Amino acid sequence: MQLTLAKALNEGLRAAMESDPRVLLMGEDIGKLGGVFRVTDGLQKDFGEDRVFDTPLAESGIIGTAIGLAIRGYRPVCEIQFDGFVYPAYDQIVSQLAKMHARSKGSVAMPVVIRIPYGGGIGAVEHHSESPEAYFAHTAGLKVVSPSNPADAYTMIQQAIASNDPVVFFEPKRRYWEKAEVDTEAVPDPLWRSRITRPGSDLTLLAYGPMVRTCLDAAAAAEEEGRSLEVVDLRTLSPLDFDTIRESVRRTRRAVVVHEAPRSIGLGAELAARLSEELYYEMEAPVLRVTGYDIPYPPSRVEEEYLPDLDRVLHAVDRSLAY
Amino acid sequence: MQLTLAKALNEGLRAAMESDPRVLLMGEDIGKLGGVFRVTDGLQKDFGEDRVFDTPLAESGIIGTAIGLAIRGYRPVCEIQFDGFVYPAYDQIVSQLAKMHARSKGSVAMPVVIRIPYGGGIGAVEHHSESPEAYFAHTAGLKVVSPSNPADAYTMIQQAIASNDPVVFFEPKRRYWEKAEVDTEAVPDPLWRSRITRPGSDLTLLAYGPMVRTCLDAAAAAEEEGRSLEVVDLRTLSPLDFDTIRESVRRTRRAVVVHEAPRSIGLGAELAARLSEELYYEMEAPVLRVTGYDIPYPPSRVEEEYLPDLDRVLHAVDRSLAY
Amino acid sequence: MTVTPEATTTPLVQLLTPEGERLHHPDYDVDLTDDDYRSFYRDLVLVRRIDVEATALQRQGELGLWASLLGQEAAQVGSGRALRPQDFAFPTYREHGVAWCKGVDPLTLLALFRGASNGGWDPQEKRFNLYTIVIGSQTLHATGYAMGIQKDGAVGDSDGEAVIAYFGDGASSQGDVNEAFVWSAAYNAPIVFFCQNNQWGISTPTSTQSRIPLYKRAEGFGFPGVRVDGNDVLASYAVTRAALDAARTGQGPTLVEAFTYRMGAHTTSDDPTRYRLSSDLEAWKLKDPLERMRSFLFKQQIGDSSFIDSVDADADELAARIRKGCLEMPDPDPLSMFDDVYADQTVLLEEQREELGTYLAGFAGGGH
Amino acid sequence: MTVTPEATTTPLVQLLTPEGERLHHPDYDVDLTDDDYRSFYRDLVLVRRIDVEATALQRQGELGLWASLLGQEAAQVGSGRALRPQDFAFPTYREHGVAWCKGVDPLTLLALFRGASNGGWDPQEKRFNLYTIVIGSQTLHATGYAMGIQKDGAVGDSDGEAVIAYFGDGASSQGDVNEAFVWSAAYNAPIVFFCQNNQWGISTPTSTQSRIPLYKRAEGFGFPGVRVDGNDVLASYAVTRAALDAARTGQGPTLVEAFTYRMGAHTTSDDPTRYRLSSDLEAWKLKDPLERMRSFLFKQQIGDSSFIDSVDADADELAARIRKGCLEMPDPDPLSMFDDVYADQTVLLEEQREELGTYLAGFAGGGH
Numbered sequence A, B: 001m002q003l004t005l006a007k008a009l010n011e012g013l014r015a016a017m018e019s020d021p022r023v024l025l026m027g028e029d030i031g032k033l034g035g036v037f038r039v040t041d042g043l044q045k046d047f048g049e050d051r052v053f054d055t056p057l058a059e060s061g062i063i064g065t066a067i068g069l070a071i072r073g074y075r076p077v078c079e080i081q082f083d084g085f086v087y088p089a090y091d092q093i094v095s096q097l098a099k100m101h102a103r104s105k106g107s108v109a110m111p112v113v114i115r116i117p118y119g120g121g122i123g124a125v126e127h128h129s130e131s132p133e134a135y136f137a138h139t140a141g142l143k144v145v146s147p148s149n150p151a152d153a154y155t156m157i158q159q160a161i162a163s164n165d166p167v168v169f170f171e172p173k174r175r176y177w178e179k180a181e182v183d184t185e186a187v188p189d190p191l192w193r194s195r196i197t198r199p200g201s202d203l204t205l206l207a208y209g210p211m212v213r214t215c216l217d218a219a220a221a222a223e224e225e226g227r228s229l230e231v232v233d234l235r236t237l238s239p240l241d242f243d244t245i246r247e248s249v250r251r252t253r254r255a256v257v258v259h260e261a262p263r264s265i266g267l268g269a270e271l272a273a274r275l276s277e278e279l280y281y282e283m284e285a286p287v288l289r290v291t292g293y294d295i296p297y298p299p300s301r302v303e304e305e306y307l308p309d310l311d312r313v314l315h316a317v318d319r320s321l322a323y
Numbered sequence C, D: 001m002t003v004t005p006e007a008t009t010t011p012l013v014q015l016l017t018p019e020g021e022r023l024h025h026p027d028y029d030v031d032l033t034d035d036d037y038r039s040f041y042r043d044l045v046l047v048r049r050i051d052v053e054a055t056a057l058q059r060q061g062e063l064g065l066w067a068s069l070l071g072q073e074a075a076q077v078g079s080g081r082a083l084r085p086q087d088f089a090f091p092t093y094r095e096h097g098v099a100w101c102k103g104v105d106p107l108t109l110l111a112l113f114r115g116a117s118n119g120g121w122d123p124q125e126k127r128f129n130l131y132t133i134v135i136g137s138q139t140l141h142a143t144g145y146a147m148g149i150q151k152d153g154a155v156g157d158s159d160g161e162a163v164i165a166y167f168g169d170g171a172s173s174q175g176d177v178n179e180a181f182v183w184s185a186a187y188n189a190p191i192v193f194f195c196q197n198n199q200w201g202i203s204t205p206t207s208t209q210s211r212i213p214l215y216k217r218a219e220g221f222g223f224p225g226v227r228v229d230g231n232d233v234l235a236s237y238a239v240t241r242a243a244l245d246a247a248r249t250g251q252g253p254t255l256v257e258a259f260t261y262r263m264g265a266h267t268t269s270d271d272p273t274r275y276r277l278s279s280d281l282e283a284w285k286l287k288d289p290l291e292r293m294r295s296f297l298f299k300q301q302i303g304d305s306s307f308i309d310s311v312d313a314d315a316d317e318l319a320a321r322i323r324k325g326c327l328e329m330p331d332p333d334p335l336s337m338f339d340d341v342y343a344d345q346t347v348l349l350e351e352q353r354e355e356l357g358t359y360l361a362g363f364a365g366g367g368h
């Protein structure tokens, strides 16, 4: 069936709620409104206000109470309305949620999912286009994933909910409305695996979430120029699936990482650091990074210049191949 | 004069307050108590409760009101009592403080300093030994520095206060009690410069804050084995002084980064990514990282095994030289 | 969810009935000239017109978003006009009416919603801080600013300075807002917390945030709270002025809850039919802040239809200027995104600016 | 800083005077047997002894830190004993007395302060959550847990479940605590907020946090607050029990402020002579929670000196066990730091565990 990414998430949430009565959805405006992106549309109607509920306007409260609900045995799925609004909950996420399992020596599980629509490209006002994934991927005790397409959105949200670890689930909001085939019967890939979405031999593009489509487009364009680019959709940002990543780059001997988040100390830095260490003798060029700049997200009228796009990716590919 | 690092900070704060009446100190227990580490000892007595004041127990409140005081023209210096207690203020720091200057197109300056005692090694209970610097160094709009010794502590705190940009000032708490000569008349190095603290030719150790001493000790030990290690004290973590770093590593052709913070997506990742890109043809080994592990800070009885120490640094040096 | 009926039946300070009848109140009264009344009306009309025009521009794709103040004009104009020149306001993202009173050009507001800037006016000059979108965070900035006033000794007599912090009913749940209450009480800061309870935080009714009237929150922190009819511009003015005067003379904080209603969608992205009944809207239409002021002017015979027409003509002119300015508004230079990130620019950003500059220049010449 | 005298003169619920006189209270009274009274006393003594022993162990370098409960025994034992087996407690880092009532072995508390663990008991089994050091954050966990009770339908009759959240006077300023009030009121959650107002947040007096008595904070959120004599174990018991019963029967949250005093330093790292007068301490010594219970036992002739001696002997035994257990406590295996970070272990941590293991093994064989 053809579904948008938003609708695939909605179906995935529905399936998770049907299969486990302890799954709860909570957040601002997720009930009657169905969330500002309609990802939870219809779920309160079908599962009731006890399981799908609007919260007071307080993000620390959302995550803090979700922790308490998890101690009680529930599996809360929290929606943070936009990327830029997760920070009031930061202590509850990095000091409480991330550490509870370790502190309790494994006696308290924290099966909490934090859904965050993230990234730019939708012409929004400030605080609505950020990519804060590095903050969470740097935090021990959390797991961080991001689907790039409707089929993954459908399965990954269910797998994240089934995980007994806290998962920060980054949803590429500019891709919410992109449609693709979703086979709800297919056997899903494991959540903690990256995927070679497009095989190639000259260079590996490493991307996740919104930038996977951009990289696929770049690879298609490069093909016309006779270049064979492999695209790896990371899917999991923490832990990184370094086996898949390493295997790909070992073959292609070149890598370009693409993300919207600012460059310094982002996911790209970690990938570059590890690849250049582990494949020191095998790489033919340094890992290059195509990223947002180290500035606050700019006003939307210039966001196109801020965001990595097909041309910037190809530009980096050229640079890499020139080594 | 011989001063501990804590006392040097105290003297630096005093000098800053004397030279500018708009400098304020605020935080929990910084008045009569002088802060839990006595860094503000005696300052309330000398400058009055209007300029040195205890706040209610709320970190978001501390930074949020400091922003308002800065709009009013003050230069607030905020103390966060321990590293692990900065997170409730995260939104105020990354969304408000970091962005105000850009959002106001430069019309509102944010000369706010956030002092954070950080790092482990003092046998403390949880949340008292963390190294959260990457969270802030990844954040555009902030500047992040960390002194490693009393002389720098004395000057850098004054320079941070004089800066018109917000500065997160990380104080290496395990070094608070280490004494060294402080020449209050010396012409200080610029705040945004790293320093080659110990010259060498075989390899560059890159470190900051508490790990500089560890690296200096390692370099001394290595010398006995006939190895010449250069130690660069980063001092500024954001922006990085890449000119100094690059120049050093270009000479030694090898680099090991040392920090207490977890490895993944830390400062070490960024340094490795940039060095391996910019000195691609010049390096003779990958940049290696000696860091904390990707776990919550462990109970203090095993923190020695968690923290990088002289032996782990030398172990990495061996590995690097073996390339 | 427990909703006590109290939440909606609490008496509120009112100086003008929905029918335009002038009331008197023992604690809050104002002595206004006919000119004052007329100019209140004029502000209400102009502010609504700005809002209507901006909404239209958004529909036509000229703005990315617009947060309408429809229905809240009286709360904003009343409180905005109560501010003395030395007073400093900290708005949310919906205080176009206060911005107007503070002399901020509506076009700079539009630039923000158009995506041409993230701010655009000088907060110091206007004594009106930048809009703040992260809910509640500005209340702490306001508190800190108020503490600064105290440190400057600029509080204590009738020329003292005061601060007003705007926030919504939804915002009342945020930790930051409650910390602002704690701090303001602890330091007895010269601040007025002005909560526009427009009954909704996007789709969430006020009852999800509080089971008692919001003005009572202040009691829990040890300072006074008062509920005012937020659709009554005179009462909003009087109550805010009294609270500001208390603040400036050293009597500390007050929480004003302006009871009003968000007549439009939350923003142009919102669809309120999903979560509320049109009958509610109908009831509130009868309390329209403009209508009641117009009735009052007519009843008092201090505004005739030629006055009304002249105000409408002013509004037309303003709308035309806004439309023209918006359509002509240039996009920012992409390279300007590197400006002003820091007061002291960094090498890294200079390099990145250069990187983008070279890259864009390459395009100009044909590109990849 | 404005401190109304009210902050210290508000009447509080008391069932036992400092002189050991039994009082009666119209709303809060308890019907206790002589055995109950004796066992209250016993708990007070044992809990104090745990504290004294831990403090001594810290002085000898066996613990990295200790947060003493000296002076707060009655608030903790009273509220702790009011909990029914099904009730769940969320402590701060000082609730050793509540831990005792909940059956947590004092040695596991010591392990934490020794640096041998970050927790150590099973919160589900003990119905006592891990200690929480980040001020105030546990109040939201408690609220969420209480919401879970509601969702399970485990509230409504006298067998219902309830939650108690402990926090300090300093913590009352944190956003999280006030959000917990908002949420608990919004959902009418079965929770008791138990604030031990021991007058200090390290060196900061309560007046820096609030200018009115803290129990009044609840009014601002629409639920009841009550101040109890926190040095009176019977009153602490009675008031908490009533609040818990209200919660479990569906009447929603209550804030209990236990007015007490931190007789010792904030922790063993603290030096209170820098910020407070010893005369304060002297005044509070007269209100000692143990003394007054002992006087009561003597006056009522339900505890003679042989009983007192037997309790002291029990305390000696407990202290000896704690001391021995602490001295014998093994350090954790360094490699265990990688355990339990995740429920499903990651490849990265397996690698890092191996990295450290190999490295340490290298040392065993002679090292670098």
Ligand SMILES: Cc1ncc(C[n+]2csc(CCOP(=O)(O)OP(=O)(O)O)c2C)c(N)n1
Residues within 6 Å of the ligand: A028, A057, A059, A081, A085, A088, C094, C133, C134, C135, C167, C168, C169, C170, C171, C172, C198, C200, C201, C202, C262, C266
């Ligand atoms: C911290 C934060 N969380 C969520 C949002 C998204 N959001 C924008 S407006 C809004 C509702 C605000 O309601 P209220 O405070 O009543 O103000 P109103 O919009 O009614 O003026 C929400 C949830 C935000 N801007 N900031």
Ligand SMILES: Cc1ncc(C[n+]2csc(CCOP(=O)(O)OP(=O)(O)O)c2C)c(N)n1
Residues within 6 Å of the ligand: B028, B057, B059, B081, B085, B088, D094, D133, D134, D135, D167, D168, D169, D170, D171, D172, D198, D200, D201, D202, D262, D266
């Ligand atoms: C978020 C946070 N900020 C600061 C601290 C440091 N700190 C530990 S205890 C304390 C004072 C707490 O006072 P109170 O809430 O009254 O509890 P008490 O210690 O008196 O029991 C402070 C500031 C902390 N643990 N957490």
Ligand SMILES: [Mg+2]
Residues within 6 Å of the ligand: C168, C169, C170, C196, C197, C198, C199, C200, C201, C202
């Ligand atoms: Mg509202």
Ligand SMILES: [Mg+2]
Residues within 6 Å of the ligand: D168, D169, D170, D196, D197, D198, D199, D200, D201, D202
């Ligand atoms: Mg206290």
